[in-house]
Amino acid sequence: xxxxxxxxxxxxxxxxSLRLSCAxxxxxxxxxxxxxxxxxxxxxxxxxxxxSITSTTIYYADSVKGRFTISRDNAKNSLFLQMNSLxxxxxxxxxxxxxxxxxxxxxDYWGQGTLVTVSS
Amino acid sequence: DIQMTQSPxxxxxxxxxxxxxxCQANQxxxxxxxxxxxxxxxxxxxxxxxxxxxxTGVPSRFSGSGSGTDFTFTISSLHPEDIATYYCQQxxxxxxxxxxxxxxxxx
Numbered sequence: 001x002x003x004x005x006x007x008x009x010x011x012x013x014x015x016x017s018l019r020l021s022c023a024x025x026x027x028x029x030x031x032x033x034x035x036x037x038x039x040x041x042x043x044x045x046x047x048x049x050x051x052s053i054t055s056t057t058i059y060y061a062d063s064v065k066g067r068f069t070i071s072r073d074n075a076k077n078s079l080f081l082q083m084n085s086l087x088x089x090x091x092x093x094x095x096x097x098x099x100x101x102x103x104x105x106x107x108d109y110w111g112q113g114t115l116v117t118v119s120s
Numbered sequence: 121d122i123q124m125t126q127s128p129x130x131x132x133x134x135x136x137x138x139x140x141x142x143c144q145a146n147q148x149x150x151x152x153x154x155x156x157x158x159x160x161x162x163x164x165x166x167x168x169x170x171x172x173x174x175x176t177g178v179p180s181r182f183s184g185s186g187s188g189t190d191f192t193f194t195i196s197s198l199h200p201e202d203i204a205t206y207y208c209q210q211x212x213x214x215x216x217x218x219x220x221x222x223x224x225x226x227x
Contacts, residue, residue, distance in 0.1 A: 050216070095163055107154070107166060107209075
C-alpha cells in the first residue's frame, strides 16, 4: 500500500525556518517525481514545488522561490522541504504528493498533510 | 503563469442529478488537465487525468472532457458521498496551477 507521511509542521514566528519531511513507503520511491502542494486555511490548493527522480530538475512556485528548497533522499525514501524566511501567508497545510505521468504531473497519492502556522 | 477558472464556485444539487463543472484555461493547455476531489479534512484524490482518463478505482459516474482551453467535469448521477470540493489542475507548463475549486453540496 502506498503511504506518504508528512512531519515537521508546527508554529513558527515570521522570519523563522522549518523543515518538512515526507516518508514514503509501499512503492519504489526512486522511480517517481515528487511534489509539495499547500492549502491555506479555508482556501484552495497551491502547487509549491517539484523534484525529479534524480533531483536534477526542480521547480518552485514564484511565491516561495528563493526561500524554500526541495530535496529528496532516495536511499531513505524521503522527501524534504526546507522553508526559510517564513511569512504569515505561508500558513497552510502542506501535502507531499507523488507525481505520476511524464513530468510528475498527476498527483496520484497524497499524504495526510502537516500544518505550518506562521505567527508571532 | 497559466490561470485556471472554474465555474461555478459552488453548486447545490439533488441525489441522482447530473452535475457539470467547467474549467477554463487562459491559454491552450492541450489535454494536460486533471480533476481532483477533496472531502473536508482530507487530502485531495485524483479522479481524472489527461482531461478524460478515469483513474483506477474511480466510479464510472465521473467523467471529463475537453481540450485546448475549455474542459468539463461531469458526475452522471450524484451520490451522497460525492459531496466535496472539486479542483482542476493544469500541467502544460510549470508552475502547475489549480482552479479555485467548486464546492458541491446536496440540495
